[in-house]
Amino acid sequence: MAEIKKIKPSLPKGTRDFLPEEVARRNYIFDTIKSVFRKYGFQQIDTPAFERLETLTGKYGEEGDRLLFKILNSGDYLKDAPDAELQSKNSAAITKHIAEKGLRYDLTVPLARYVVQHQEHLAFPFKRFHIGPVWRADRPQKGRYQEFYQCDADVIGSTSLINEVELTQIYVEVFKKLGIKVIVEINNRKILKGIAEYFGAGHRFEEFTTIIDKIDKIGNEGAAKELNEKGISNSGGIDLSQFRDAWDSWDIIESGLNTYFNEVSGISEDSRKGIQELLDVGRKHFKFGEDVIFNPYLARGIGYYTGTIWEVKPIGIQMGSLGGGGRYDNLTEMFGGRDMSGVGISFGIERIYDVMEELKLFPAELGETTKVLFVHFDDLSESYAFEQLQKVRAADIASEIYPGRKKLDKQMNYANDKKIPFVIVIGGDEMASGKLSLKNMATGEQEKLTIEEIISKLKK
Amino acid sequence: MAEIKKIKPSLPKGTRDFLPEEVARRNYIFDTIKSVFRKYGFQQIDTPAFERLETLTGKYGEEGDRLLFKILNSGDYLKDAPDAELQSKNSAAITKHIAEKGLRYDLTVPLARYVVQHQEHLAFPFKRFHIGPVWRADRPQKGRYQEFYQCDADVIGSTSLINEVELTQIYVEVFKKLGIKVIVEINNRKILKGIAEYFGAGHRFEEFTTIIDKIDKIGNEGAAKELNEKGISNSGGIDLSQFRDAWDSWDIIESGLNTYFNEVSGISEDSRKGIQELLDVGRKHFKFGEDVIFNPYLARGIGYYTGTIWEVKPIGIQMGSLGGGGRYDNLTEMFGGRDMSGVGISFGIERIYDVMEELKLFPAELGETTKVLFVHFDDLSESYAFEQLQKVRAADIASEIYPGRKKLDKQMNYANDKKIPFVIVIGGDEMASGKLSLKNMATGEQEKLTIEEIISKLKK
Numbered sequence: 077m078a079e080i081k082k083i084k085p086s087l088p089k090g091t092r093d094f095l096p097e098e099v100a101r102r103n104y105i106f107d108t109i110k111s112v113f114r115k116y117g118f119q120q121i122d123t124p125a126f127e128r129l130e131t132l133t134g135k136y137g138e139e140g141d142r143l144l145f146k147i148l149n150s151g152d153y154l155k156d157a158p159d160a161e162l163q164s165k166n167s168a169a170i171t172k173h174i175a176e177k178g179l180r181y182d183l184t185v186p187l188a189r190y191v192v193q194h195q196e197h198l199a200f201p202f203k204r205f206h207i208g209p210v211w212r213a214d215r216p217q218k219g220r221y222q223e224f225y226q227c228d229a230d231v232i233g234s235t236s237l238i239n240e241v242e243l244t245q246i247y248v249e250v251f252k253k254l255g256i257k258v259i260v261e262i263n264n265r266k267i268l269k270g271i272a273e274y275f276g277a278g279h280r281f282e283e284f285t286t287i288i289d290k291i292d293k294i295g296n297e298g299a300a301k302e303l304n305e306k307g308i309s310n311s312g313g314i315d316l317s318q319f320r321d322a323w324d325s326w327d328i329i330e331s332g333l334n335t336y337f338n339e340v341s342g343i344s345e346d347s348r349k350g351i352q353e354l355l356d357v358g359r360k361h362f363k364f365g366e367d368v369i370f371n372p373y374l375a376r377g378i379g380y381y382t383g384t385i386w387e388v389k390p391i392g393i394q395m396g397s398l399g400g401g402g403r404y405d406n407l408t409e410m411f412g413g414r415d416m417s418g419v420g421i422s423f424g425i426e427r428i429y430d431v432m433e434e435l436k437l438f439p440a441e442l443g444e445t446t447k448v449l450f451v452h453f454d455d456l457s458e459s460y461a462f463e464q465l466q467k468v469r470a471a472d473i474a475s476e477i478y479p480g481r482k483k484l485d486k487q488m489n490y491a492n493d494k495k496i497p498f499v500i501v502i503g504g505d506e507m508a509s510g511k512l513s514l515k516n517m518a519t520g521e522q523e524k525l526t527i528e529e530i531i532s533k534l535k536k
Numbered sequence: 537m538a539e540i541k542k543i544k545p546s547l548p549k550g551t552r553d554f555l556p557e558e559v560a561r562r563n564y565i566f567d568t569i570k571s572v573f574r575k576y577g578f579q580q581i582d583t584p585a586f587e588r589l590e591t592l593t594g595k596y597g598e599e600g601d602r603l604l605f606k607i608l609n610s611g612d613y614l615k616d617a618p619d620a621e622l623q624s625k626n627s628a629a630i631t632k633h634i635a636e637k638g639l640r641y642d643l644t645v646p647l648a649r650y651v652v653q654h655q656e657h658l659a660f661p662f663k664r665f666h667i668g669p670v671w672r673a674d675r676p677q678k679g680r681y682q683e684f685y686q687c688d689a690d691v692i693g694s695t696s697l698i699n700e701v702e703l704t705q706i707y708v709e710v711f712k713k714l715g716i717k718v719i720v721e722i723n724n725r726k727i728l729k730g731i732a733e734y735f736g737a738g739h740r741f742e743e744f745t746t747i748i749d750k751i752d753k754i755g756n757e758g759a760a761k762e763l764n765e766k767g768i769s770n771s772g773g774i775d776l777s778q779f780r781d782a783w784d785s786w787d788i789i790e791s792g793l794n795t796y797f798n799e800v801s802g803i804s805e806d807s808r809k810g811i812q813e814l815l816d817v818g819r820k821h822f823k824f825g826e827d828v829i830f831n832p833y834l835a836r837g838i839g840y841y842t843g844t845i846w847e848v849k850p851i852g853i854q855m856g857s858l859g860g861g862g863r864y865d866n867l868t869e870m871f872g873g874r875d876m877s878g879v880g881i882s883f884g885i886e887r888i889y890d891v892m893e894e895l896k897l898f899p900a901e902l903g904e905t906t907k908v909l910f911v912h913f914d915d916l917s918e919s920y921a922f923e924q925l926q927k928v929r930a931a932d933i934a935s936e937i938y939p940g941r942k943k944l945d946k947q948m949n950y951a952n953d954k955k956i957p958f959v960i961v962i963g964g965d966e967m968a969s970g971k972l973s974l975k976n977m978a979t980g981e982q983e984k985l986t987i988e989e990i991i992s993k994l995k996k
Contacts, residue, residue: 085653085871088588088637093650095657096579096664103580115929117906117936117954119556120563124683125585125639125669126605128548145586148606148635150673154625162622165614175608177548179585190553193545197555199953201939204556209585213610223584236940238922360919411545446577459820462698469575476577479661480696493659494577 090214090222100442102225105254105428106207109227112250113205116242118229121204123186125211126177133178135185135410143212145222146175179211183226184407184420191232192413201234207425219426230420232407240357240384240403243421247388247399248367254428255437257391258398260367262358263374265381265402266350267333271319271372273343274336276311277303282379284308289375291316292396311340319372326359329370350383357384380404386421390431398431399423446474447534448498448514451487461502464512464527471531491517498534550674550682560902562685565714565888566667569687572710573665576702578689581664583646585671586637593638595645595870603672605682606635639671643686644867644880651692652873661694667885679886690880692867700817700844700863703881707848707859708827714888715897717851718858720827722818723834725841725862726810727793731779731832733803734796736771737763742839744768749835751776752856771800779832786819789830813843840864846881850891858891859883906934907994908958908974911947921962924972924987931991951977958994 087093094102110120126147133141154162157173180186183206191202207227216222229246231239244260251258272284283306291299296316303314319336323329333351337343354370362368376385383403390398401421408416432438448468450461461477468475476496478487484501491499499515506512511524514533525533547553554562570580586607593601614622617633640646643666651662667687676682689706691699704720711718732744743766751759756776763774779796783789793811797803814830822828836845843863850858861881868876892898908928910921921937928935936956938947944961951959959975966972971984974993985993 083590083871085591085649086588087584087653088586091584091586093584093654094582095654096581099580099582114905115932115934117934119905119954120559121556122554122559124547124551124553125671126548126551126683128546130543131545142610145610146608147639148608148631150602150605152625152627154622154627154630157625159623162614162625163619165612165617165622167612167614170614171608179607189545193547194553194555199950201950211585223586231939234939238918238937238939241922242939411543445574445579458698462701472575474575474577476663477698479691479694479698479702490659490661494579 088222090216090220092221092223096445097443101432101438102425102429104438104442105425105432106227108253109250109423110205110207112246112253113229115249116203116246118203118205121187121190121206122208123180123183123190123206125209126179127186127189129172129176129178131189132181132185136181140181143214144181145179145211145213146171147177147179149174149176181212182210183208183228187228187230187232188407188413189411191416192408192411195413200232201236201239202232203229204232205229219430221426225425227423227425228420229422230418232418233416234419235417237353237356237384239419240353241361243401243419244357244362244368244386247386247421250423251388251398254432256398256428256431256435258388259369259391261371261374261387261389262354262368263371263385264350264354264383265376265385266347266383267354267372268350268375270333270337270343270347270350273347274318274340275303275314276309276342277314278342278344279310280308285375286377288373289377291373291375296320316373323364323370323372325364326355329358329364330355333372353383376400376402378402380407384419393431393434395427395431397424398428443495444497445494446476446496448473448475448500448530449487449491449494449496450475450477450500450502451484451491452478452502453484454481457502457504457507460507461500464500464502467527468531468534471535473531473534500530548682550676550680552681552683556905557903561892561898562885562889564898564902565885565892566687568713569710569883570665570667572706572713573689575709576663576706578663578665581647581650581666582668583640583643583650583666585669586639587646587649589632589636589638591649592641592645596641600641603674604641605639605671605673606631607637607639609634609636641672642670643668643688647688647690647692648867648873649871651876652868652871655873660692661696661699662692663689664692665689679890681886685885687883687885688880689882690878692878693876694879695877697813697816697844699879700813701821703861703879704817704822704828704846707846707881710883711848711858714892716858716888716891716895718848719829719851721831721834721847721849722814722828723831723845724810724814724843725836725845726807726843727814727832728810728835730793730797730803730807730810733807734778734800735763735774736769736802737774738802738804739770740768745835746837748833749837751833751835756780776833783824783830783832785824786815789818789824790815793832810843817844836860836862838862840867844879853891853894855887855891857884858888903955904957905954906936906956908933908935908960908990909947909951909954909956910935910937910960910962911944911951912938912962913944914941917962917964917967920967921960924960924962927987928991928994931995933991933994960990 132144153174157170161169209223210226211223247260272278272281277284287299287302300314300316321332374387381402382405385402387397388399399422403419405417407418450465452458452461465477478490497517500512513522514525514530515522592604613634617630621629669683670686671683707720732738732741737744747759747762760774760776781792834847841862842865845862847857848859859882863879865877867878910925912918912921925937938950957977960972973982974985974990975982
């Protein structure tokens with residue numbers, strides 16, 4: 077690598093390196109979620125970072141298409157690009173001629189492709205989880221990155237509501253394990269449809285949903301104002317203080333929603349079915365208000381949801397939702413798959429990390445690397461230390477020796493920097509007696525012990 | 537997602553999906569390696585999938601630059617591209633105007649950038665490991681992919697040979713844990729330099745190394761022929777049967793190499809130092825021939841190695857090396873870092889996977905997903921089964937219920953497909969007596985047990 081131009085090290089905007097401690101913390105979150113996914117029978121899959129652009133384009137709306145990272149074709153990629161568009165520098169028209177691949181934008185479209193492509197090798201209902209980075213050419217800002225992780229669990233090919241119950245249980249169990257207080261908000265898109273119908277807005281349900289989805293930001297009044305300005309109701313004004321009852325039991329939800337829906341005509345049968353689905357998921361399995369509550373205006377903007385929808389809100393901290401999901405039909409249709417209903421949830425890893433950091437929920441020992449560091453003064457003590465180290469490692473204790481000749485304080489700093497809780501200082505006395513001084517780096521205490529005693533102490 | 541054109545699901549050439557069983561097997565390899573890395577005090581880091589092209593270009597030779605995947609700039613990327621080159625369709629000249637980012641080609645250049653960029657936040661000597669995908673626009677062929685995983689451990693900022701000893705130990709320990717019989721071949725680039733000097737080829741060391749590196753493929757004679765045709769020696773013909781002694785102990789290596797080197801004049805002091813380094817790593821710590829052997833013609837083509845080099849060869853199976861590495865100086869120089877010597881090893885994950893599959897070394901239980909599946913006949917038994925399932929999960933046993941109403945054989949197939957070892961069939965008898973039939977799917981045996989008995993049996 078001769079004569080390489082020196083450059084200042086930096087990263088593309090919107091991307092991040094992770095320091096060892098950050099990786100340990102992120103792994104803690106991933107591992108906790110994975111262990112619960114596995115306990116419920118979900119299997120991990122993986123797909124490539126990039127897909128054919130044909131697979132991705134048109135799935136995320138115009139905005140989404142714009143935010144796809146496209147990969148330049150290899151070789152003489154301009155060869156077959158049309159001259160006219162090149163000369164007029166028509167970037168939009170040229171792209172499809174010079175880029176055939178794009179970085180995945182989420183894990184959902186790859187899942188749909190995967191299920192159709194590999195259906196003969198999968199056990200259905202297919203319960204899969206997938207954790208990995210996705211990429212979006214979004215304008216970077218605080219908390220928003222061009223590369224970030226998604227973490228999804230889905231069941232494909234089963235309409236049973238048991239899946240909804242189990243996915244709700246997974247949310248509850250994961251956040252309990254992480255120590256984050258949350259409430260799982262649940263609704264059903266069919267109920268939301270009924271609410272739209274109640275307001276005379278059933279015929280403009282998508283617009284209704286998009287605006288309702290913003291209630292958390294703009295409030296009841298703001299959303300009602302926008303709905304009414306757009307004239308979405310064909311039966312007069314919309315008043316979003318309705319449906320804001322004290323929904324404090326599943327029975328009240330049943331009678332309350334039915335009362336509303338019986339008030340007006342034109343509520344579809346499908347909407348009433350939504351109430352039944354909600355109760356089937358909730359009533360038998362969750363004590364209302366404890367882990368799960370009903371939110372009639374929970375909307376989940378994403379167009380493809382058709383049944384149960386969730387969002388997970390942290391309690392006692394100002395932060396958006398830590399997860400969300402829902403039931404969707406026909407995900408696989410776009411790839412020519414047979415009709416398969418699916419239902420899934422996702423965890424917002426980046427936000428979960430921020431909450432845990434802010435509330436100091438990461439276990440202290442996460443920072444720890446090895447249990448003990450051997451330090452030494454010269455070749456002889458280094459050699460002796462290295463021999464003792466072999467015994468410690470043979471007992472499967474993560475342990476290290478400071479490599480090379482450095483002053484004692486430098487070696488001690490290394491232990492502190494790596495949060496190694498114990499240090500064994502080897503000198504002449506230790507070599508002569510076989511009694512080694514084990515120093516507790518937190519308390520400063522020192523004990524003289526044989527290597528066997530040290531091993532049994534560290535094993536605990 | 538209305539009116540989406542249906543397309544046949546497929547992947548870009550050279551990329552792969554991973555089925556659940558493959559992910560489980562890959563995770564087994566990753567987890568085994570990680571556990572050993574951690575035991576030796578290495579910490580995991582992560583870097584983004586893409587880097588600034590400026591960071592990557594020029595680091596991998598001309599061929600490497602060609603194989604970098606480049607990411608098209610967002611927005612109106614043609615705006616500032618020079619007209620003349622666009623009109624002449626000069627792809628090579630246009631690239632730098634329309635692409636600023638590229639997918640990482642390996643984990644080594646990102647490491648160099650990372651160390652310089654974050655040096656104030658790292659503990660030195662910095663012992664890091666990194667496992668992740670890298671991307672190369674290589675022509676895909678059997679066993680060669682455009683997206684594949686690398687798995688590296690390096691120590692940056694320490695010249696101590698203890699690092700070499702520990703990295704060798706890591707190789708030995710990992711492959712023992714995986715159950716793969718290997719031999720770690722070791723050499724030192726300084727010794728190789730001495731050998732080149734012995735042959736009168738010290739002044740053309742790079743060419744010498746490149747050809748020597750092919751010995752495994754073209755044999756002693758083939759390599760000697762190529763060396764001699766190119767007239768690399770200035771002291772007559774090169775005979776590679778020399779240095780092919782029976783190197784069956786560290787003492788023989790010491791005396792043998794010294795004998796060779798004393799035969800001719802002009803062997804540099806540095807080359808003799810190589811012998812000392814090799815002995816310091818090997819003699820005290822490894823019984824020669826057991827796990828480690830000396831290979832005087834091990835070359836590791838990569839230009840930047842300067843000291844110890846390794847390659848790991850599987851025993852009893854026709855397959856290339858399963859890992860390799862070495863010591864290098866000045867890795868960080870290209871990013872303006874101070875002089876830091878480094879030494880590292882890498883594991884060839886894809887080949888390790890192939891070896892383990894071919895030799896059937898993956899533990900049988902890896903395929904297992906959950907321990908037990910509840911099957912049922914109607915709403916009543918499903919509901920009863922779901923209650924029992926809660927008790928099993930409360931005992932932290934991975935377990936499932938078949939979601940929804942399907943015939944018994946369909947439910948049984950699901951258990952078989954997912955390699956679930958036990959099935960609990962719930963019917964009227966079971967609900968009446970509380971004695972559940974636990975079926976062992978491998979043997980077909982059935983036992984009538986209470987749920988508590990089942991839990992304690994599955995816990996074992």
